[in-house]
Amino acid sequence: MSRRLYRLLWDTAYCTGITPWDYGEPPKELSILVYNGYIRPCKAIDIGCGTGNTVIYLSKMGFETIGIDISGEAIKRAFNKALKEGVRCKFIIDDFTDPNLIDKYNLEKIDLAIDVGCLHTILTYNDRIQYVNNLNKLLRKGGKVLLWSFTRGFPGPPGLDPEDIKNLFRDKFIIKLSMKFWWRIRWARFYILEKIS
Numbered sequence: 105m106s107r108r109l110y111r112l113l114w115d116t117a118y119c120t121g122i123t124p125w126d127y128g129e130p131p132k133e134l135s136i137l138v139y140n141g142y143i144r145p146c147k148a149i150d151i152g153c154g155t156g157n158t159v160i161y162l163s164k165m166g167f168e169t170i171g172i173d174i175s176g177e178a179i180k181r182a183f184n185k186a187l188k189e190g191v192r193c194k195f196i197i198d199d200f201t202d203p204n205l206i207d208k209y210n211l212e213k214i215d216l217a218i219d220v221g222c223l224h225t226i227l228t229y230n231d232r233i234q235y236v237n238n239l240n241k242l243l244r245k246g247g248k249v250l251l252w253s254f255t256r257g258f259p260g261p262p263g264l265d266p267e268d269i270k271n272l273f274r275d276k277f278i279i280k281l282s283m284k285f286w287w288r289i290r291w292a293r294f295y296i297l298e299k300i301s
């Protein structure tokens with residue numbers, strides 16, 4: 105599928121309001137980790153941030169947050185929400201699998217990356233590898249990735265099994281937590297990964 109078509113599909117979903125993944129709030133696991141102090145205010149990015157629920161939550165909790173999404177429609181909604189709530193955060197409309205992404209925006213190192221259902225929608229192995237390459241460049245050593253992903257199956261996006269995650273993140277990250285849960289329509293996993301080199 106071409107990039108333009110891929111982007112158009114996401115834009116169409118946001119324009120038509122067919123966005124069953126958009127719960128209007130950040131995932132419970134994240135708010136529990138922040139509440140307990142396991143995750144403290146730091147520089148964070150939300151990859152595939154959609155309409156900004158997690159970006160806005162983290163910014164309110166004192167994080168310096170960037171949200172990136174391939175869909176301009178999603179970011180438009182995220183930006184308006186942030187404006188309405190008087191929250192300071194940064195949004196980028198772009199493809200996180202773009203090999204030039206980090207240089208293009210001169211992005212500084214971050215401490216925390218969040219992905220609530222983005223990586224599991226990325227269709228090709230090469231794009232997934234490029235996603236991990238960008239993440240690796242962007243995250244400082246010791247930085248954490250919180251990842252929510254369907255396991256392989258139907259309906260919806262392709263999904264990733266634990267073996268896929270191990271392969272994609274091998275060498276540079278360790279998996280600190282891998283927790284199975286039922287995510288509305290399908291089995292999924294919540295991962296905490298840490299960058300080790």
Ligand SMILES: C[S@@+](CC[C@H](N)C(=O)[O-])C[C@H]1O[C@@H](n2cnc3c(N)ncnc32)[C@H](O)[C@@H]1O
Pocket residue numbers: 114125126127151152153154155157172173174175178198199200201219220221222225226
């Ligand atoms: C299932 S939605 C989840 C959105 C948001 N995280 C949430 O929980 O509401 C996946 C999001 O990833 C975005 N996305 C998909 N592929 C992307 C890519 N290569 N780069 C950036 N964003 C992407 C889509 O536009 C969409 O907003």
